[in-house]
Amino acid sequence: MDLKIRAEIDDLLATYADCIDDDRLEEWPDFFTERCLYKVIPLENEALGLPIPLMYGDSRAMLKDRVTAHRKANLFAPHLYRHVLSRPHFLGEADGAVKVRSNYAIFRTMTDSAEYGRTELFSVGVYYDQIVFEDGRAMFRERIAVVDTARVQTLLVTPL
């Protein structure tokens, strides 16, 4: 595969994680194509061939609604994420998209008064991505986070 394409995909994966970790969620939907699939699904369901996800969006608009709900509607203890990403494993091309697999570990640090500064290993899993180039820019047509950590501690409100 073209080294330039690899470099741009590397950059996409890193920029995506920075966006969430820096709490710039408003920019998060723009990593996806207008028609897309973003799904967070426990490995437990994926392995059994069962469809129910923890989060699901099949349009950029639906991901925007996730952000609006996060900012304006949902109540939760404030926290931040820190993604630790593995090097991407390039799996080839299909239907005009580059298929990539990478591992993630997300640490969650609480920033509320009761637990300020407490960090926990919140979620570990694998991103399965389909990446396309629109106007020369790498974007997710599909990003599926298959979560090993099926047991969600307290709640999941910030996208992985």
Add this chain to the structure above:
Amino acid sequence: MKAAEGLARLAPAPTHRVCSAVPYQAFIDQDLYALEQERLFRGPIWNYLALEAEIPNAGDYRATFVGETPVFISRDRDGGINAMVNQCAHRGAIVCRETRGNRKTFVCPYHQWSYDLKGKLVGVPFRKGINGQGGYPADFDLSGHSLRHLRVESYNGLIFASFDAAAEPLADYLGPEMRAHMDLIFNRPIRVLGFSRQFINGNWKVYAENVKDPYHGSLLHLFHATFGSYRSTQRGGMSLDRLGRHSLISAYKTDDNAGETVAFAQEKVGSYADTYKLADPSLLAARPEFGALTTSIQHIFPSLVIQQISNTLAARSIIPHGVDKFELLVTYFGYADDDAEMSTMRLKQSNLIGPAGYIALEDGYAVELVQRAVQYDGKTKSFVELGGRDTKAQDNLVTEVAIRAFWTYYSNLMGLDWSARGPQDPSRN
């Protein structure tokens, strides 16, 4: 018979000594928690374990818990369902280690004692020793060492088990009011769609209160208020079984959405705003399945919640892991005859419920806010008088009647008298 066993056998007939002020001891007391395992979870009640649809074939099994006791269920070759304590009859090790699967026998990994699908001991290595040396005494009888069984009964495909031979039949335990709703939701074959697990740092009964509490619905969960998508808060009701241990919150569609919005705004509820719109309204695309019923939350004592929110259907299990921790295991389902459109609706609407659910995730937070605050002092009490001080079913949702009824039944079952009302804080006298 020990005194505690005697108490557990007391008929939980209502004393009409209503509990409307719950000592926070209920959520933090280790001794009380230990007593619950005996008098409540292993007492004269029925515990929900799983859906029959999870173990359709001979040899299918699933491991779970009754209170903290590990148990597992299996489907035998006769089609029967067996529930057994997940503990080897030999030296006490866990026998069934996987969460679910299919097996011909269950083999304890420690010494390979093996049990059939009904929990009967069928194999013991070196039973006669080696070359006449060692082995079990001549009168050792396999049939005397089965796994410990629980009574099992199903209702509409929901599997329940009881440790107590004296527990009433399951159908009577559920009662006609609760059965009617279970007949509505489980009206035809279901299909399991998936699971989610949420681990919450709180006492399991804080969550039991939550699912009996329609008051918080539109106040804690602000998703519908924020996006102006209210549909169902105006008309509703709360029904109970004859002992008040189970409850059903029902909300129905009204024609007057505007009226609801105005009523909500007049209460000046925090962060209410009708200024946001869903960018992709297909999230809430729904098809009526139960007439005008839009939401129903049914709690079957002690640890089952049957939820129907629009087209999302699920059975939630409340599994305690110590006095201040529990797991919420949600089993999502649809019907075997769902068409493609309905399957998509259930998938998209699953955003509403579960650990990341738009109108559910706050419950995990609320439980922890309660637990964190009450852990310092078990002597103060809550105040549960919304909708009066009695335990009669009501035809509105501005009531805490089901919470009062729950604690009234609970304290009877546990042999406690919690009927004294306030003061909430003795130091304020």
